[in-house]
Amino acid sequence: MLAFHSDAHSLALPPGHRFPQSKYRLLREHFEREPGLLRMAAAPAATEGELALAHTPDYVDAVIHGHLGAAQQREIGFPWSPSMAARSRHSVGASIAAARAALQEGVAANMAGGTHHAYADKGSGYCVFNDVAVAARLMQAEWARTRRSLLRILVIDLDVHQGNGTAAIFRDDDTVFTFSMHGARNFPFRKEASDLDVELPDGRGDADYLAALDRALAEVWQRCEPGLAFYLAGADPHEADRLGRLKLTYDGLAERDRRVLAALRERRVPVALSMAGGYGHDLATTVAVQVNTLNLAAESWASWVSERGTG
Structure with missing residues (x-):
């Protein structure tokens, strides 16, 4: 399975900053040691034109050329720097590349991404550009150009925080669920x-979470027939996450991923994953959750390839 990384472009963060950017490097280094079914590649940078499919030109220009005001930087949570702009563009490029690969091979991944708090005209909550929104719009444009038909998109956001920016960008777009x-x-x-x-009270554990997920997915399939899905597989519902407030175990999160991936494969819906949030007290726990997500995705990819070969 193809997985795209962008951690070569680091953030210039002050000492003690809460954002755990080293998890992306640790995730990549794990798969360099134990690649399994993963084929890793460096992500390309999204172009200004691609970013403008989901963001206002003024906001794109402000990020790329360093015109963000102090209040805008505070809302994002990162100080502006050339490396911040480069990292943001490559993270979007990773989701674009993963979406293209998913349409060809069934499953692919961005080893970062899931920046779902970014709106069309601003960033927020450690999210600069909305990688899924840009990739979704670009895939629809490329599909329409080559296939002369509409590509419907499904976003499955299981980060512990609501995907408010994504919801706002697609509020009036009935081609994206x-x-x-x-x-x-x-x-x-x-x-x-x-x-x-689906809003969950604090402290929900594996059984309640998985039951809610099953009910929600059943409703999704009644309301949506997508040609491509984006899955934000956040590690932050884990019981040891600093910011999560839920109580899922490692095994519970693995079962979450299995159910989502199996449901998509059963319906032959290609999926591009992103890792989204994860803020463990012990960062190794967050990385372990995301390693397992990528391994399960790679197993699903192998099933896609096998089924295609025998179909």
């Missing part, structure tokens, strides 16, 4: 309306 299952009392405290929102 947005589903977010998240903590009711967690960031962002002002939620946007997704096509389907």
Whole structure:
């Protein structure tokens, strides 16, 4: 399975900053030691034109050329630097590349991404550009140009925080179905309306979470027939996450991933994954969750390839 990384472009963060950017390097280094079914590649940078498919030109220009104001940088949570702009563009490029690969091979991944708090005209909550929104719009444009038909998109957002920026960008777009299952009392405290929102009380564990997921997916399939899915497989519902407030175990998160991937494969819906959030007290725990997500995705990819070969 193809997986695209962008951690070569680091953030110039002050000492003690809460964002755990080293997890992306640790994730890549794990798969360099134990690649399994993963084929890793460096992500290309998204172009200004590609970014403008989901973001206003003024905002794109401000990020790339360093015109963000102090208040905008505070809302994002990162100080501007050339490396911040480069990292943001390559992270979007990773989701674009993963989406293209998924349409060819069934499953692919961005080893970062899931920056779902970014709106069309601003960033927020450690999210500069909305990688899924840009990739979704670009895949639709490329599909229409080559296939002369409409590509419907499904966003399955299982980060513990609501995908407010994604919901806002696609609010009036009936070609993209947005589903977010998240903590009711967690960031962002002002939620946007997704096509389907499932809010969970603090402290929910494996059984309650998986039951809610099954009910939600059943509703999704009744309301949506996608040609491509984006799956934000956040590690932050884990019980040891600093910001999550839910109580999923390692095994519970693995079962979450299995159910999502199996449901998509059963319906022959290609999927591009992104790792989204994860803020473990012990960063190794977050990395272990995301390693398992990528291994399960790679197993699903292998099934896609096998089924295609025998179909």
